[in-house]
Amino acid sequence: MDNVLVIGAGPAGLLAAGIAAQAGARVRVLAAGIGTTHIMPGWLGVLRGDGELKPRLQALVGEQPEHPYALAGLDALEDGLAALRALVEPAGLTYVGDLARNFRLPTALGNEAQAAVVPASFAAGDLSDPAPMLIAGPAGWRDFYPALCAENLARRGVPARAAAFELPELHDSKFDATAAGVARLFDRPDVRGRVAAQIKAALNGAPRVGLPAVVGLAHHRAAWEDLQARIGAAVFEIPTLPPSVPGMRLFFALRDALTRMGATIVFDMEVARGLVERGRAVGVVVPNPSRDGVYRGDRIILATGGLYGGGITSDHHGNLREKVFGLPVAGPAERAAWFGPQFIPPAGGHAVHRAGLRADSRLRPLDEQGAAALDNVRIAGRLLAGYDPLEEGSTEGVWLATAYRAARAN
Numbered sequence: 176m177d178n179v180l181v182i183g184a185g186p187a188g189l190l191a192a193g194i195a196a197q198a199g200a201r202v203r204v205l206a207a208g209i210g211t212t213h214i215m216p217g218w219l220g221v222l223r224g225d226g227e228l229k230p231r232l233q234a235l236v237g238e239q240p241e242h243p244y245a246l247a248g249l250d251a252l253e254d255g256l257a258a259l260r261a262l263v264e265p266a267g268l269t270y271v272g273d274l275a276r277n278f279r280l281p282t283a284l285g286n287e288a289q290a291a292v293v294p295a296s297f298a299a300g301d302l303s304d305p306a307p308m309l310i311a312g313p314a315g316w317r318d319f320y321p322a323l324c325a326e327n328l329a330r331r332g333v334p335a336r337a338a339a340f341e342l343p344e345l346h347d348s349k350f351d352a353t354a355a356g357v358a359r360l361f362d363r364p365d366v367r368g369r370v371a372a373q374i375k376a377a378l379n380g381a382p383r384v385g386l387p388a389v390v391g392l393a394h395h396r397a398a399w400e401d402l403q404a405r406i407g408a409a410v411f412e413i414p415t416l417p418p419s420v421p422g423m424r425l426f427f428a429l430r431d432a433l434t435r436m437g438a439t440i441v442f443d444m445e446v447a448r449g450l451v452e453r454g455r456a457v458g459v460v461v462p463n464p465s466r467d468g469v470y471r472g473d474r475i476i477l478a479t480g481g482l483y484g485g486g487i488t489s490d491h492h493g494n495l496r497e498k499v500f501g502l503p504v505a506g507p508a509e510r511a512a513w514f515g516p517q518f519i520p521p522a523g524g525h526a527v528h529r530a531g532l533r534a535d536s537r538l539r540p541l542d543e544q545g546a547a548a549l550d551n552v553r554i555a556g557r558l559l560a561g562y563d564p565l566e567e568g569s570t571e572g573v574w575l576a577t578a579y580r581a582a583r584a585n
Contacts, residue, residue: 177201179582180472182446182459182499183486185210187556187574188478189429190255192438193262194582195476202438205461205470207445209426210480216414217388217421218290218297219575221252221274223568228274228291241561243573246536247580252572255579256292265435266428267396269295279303281310281385283319283415285327285335289568294421296390296399299383300411307334309381310413311374314339318354318416319387335385338377340370358392358420367398371405378408388412388420395424444468449475449500456549459499474551476581477540478574481531481557495530497558502540502548505560506530524566531560537584538577553581 177200181192184206196202222231232252236245244252253274260270272278272292279302280288287302300308310328312321325337344350344360351359360366374384390412391398403410414421433440450458450469458471477499479486488498493510497503506527507513513527533541534554542548556574557564564570 178471178473179203179476180205180458180470180474181476181478182206183210183478183480183484183556184208184440184442185478185480185484185556185574186212186215186425186429186571187578188476189426189433190259190262190574190578191476191478191553191555191582192440193429193432193436194255194258194579195474196433196436196438197258197262198583200474202433202436203470203472204433204438204440205444205446205459206440206442207485208442211484212422212426213419214417215419215422215425215571216288217294217412217419217425218278218280218288218414219256219270219272219292219571220289220568221277221291221572223289224277226276228276232274239561241533243559243562243577244569246534246538246559246561247576248536249576251580252576255575255577258579259575262432263425263428266424266431267394268424268428269396271295271298281324281328281333281413283324283387283413285324285331287331291572294412294424296388296395296410296412297421298411299409300385300413302331302333305334306383307336307381308383308385309336309338309374309378309408310385311338311340311377312387313342313345313357316342316345316352316357316387318352318357319413324385324413336379336381338374340373340377342366342370353418354387354389354415354420355392355418355423357387358389358395361389361391361398361402362394364401367402367405371402375406378406381408383409383411385411385413387415389415392420392423393427446479446499451500451549454550456500456552474553475549476553476555477532477558478555478578478581479558482527484557486558487530497532497540500540500549500552502532503543504530505533524563528563528565529560531558533560538581553584555581
């Protein structure tokens, strides 16, 4: 049986681990902590922009041969999405959409975001639908302001109104008033009944209702379906401040899928360095107070994140370094070149956002001469160079495609 060691528990690492486990591998995931699931909006962005997605994706990989989509292949994007759906559906987490076009989704500030695939509980908020909407949220809750959202949507020509509903629990000083705490309230039928009655009274014929993304955590599907039935209108969720409840649902669904397949996930495992013998990676070292722990694998998938996620480190001069195996990082040579003069550049993004590891079509990391540095190591997710997820809106699409290719590559 193949032993696969996955470093990192962000969505790329967890998905790669799940795909490898499905293929029969013995999988262990080591992570310093939870990855970006708890701060991601919850949708799956593939490529920002209007019109059909597939022709634009094909043009992108033709123009940028080192882009992760080009390396992994667009078939891996579709296969990765299918694998994700299969892994999380048993937990009641359903994603809708495909690679045909983007949904146009409202944000908490009343702007528009685009994503190809979304949780089913987001879909009714598609701004391509001209139907009016009611934006509702808990009165006085600091993490979502329905009036602000509705007013800005109305300025964009969206027929939106706002309403607030009372949640007495928010006035308890001991209550966890984060999005996760409110979501746990919505897991309760009695709370949903109180909320639904208030929203129904304010509906005034609106066929759909936008709520902050807190409609249940452990029992999300049941909570969402029940709330719609009680209100008598479609309910859609709008991402709000972290912790991201849609991201937490994804994390728990993937974690539970891995556990069912016999994989091991261990947190608080800050990998200090990789072990290499005769040109092959054989494992990693995790420091412990008494004795360093050594974890070995036949294949190793690096999904440690980029500069912001901790997979890439920097000294005060701006020298970038991959933290596990010390692999060369493609990126700006000087710290002064990391960012352009404007915080939000008009085009092209910031140079540091394209920094990462160069890889071949098998997602093996390359050395400075362009040869495979470690034959049995694969790179997945934000650690890869050659793209700017912020500029492209491709964050989730890249981890879908590269997690699949990294897990399945020979």
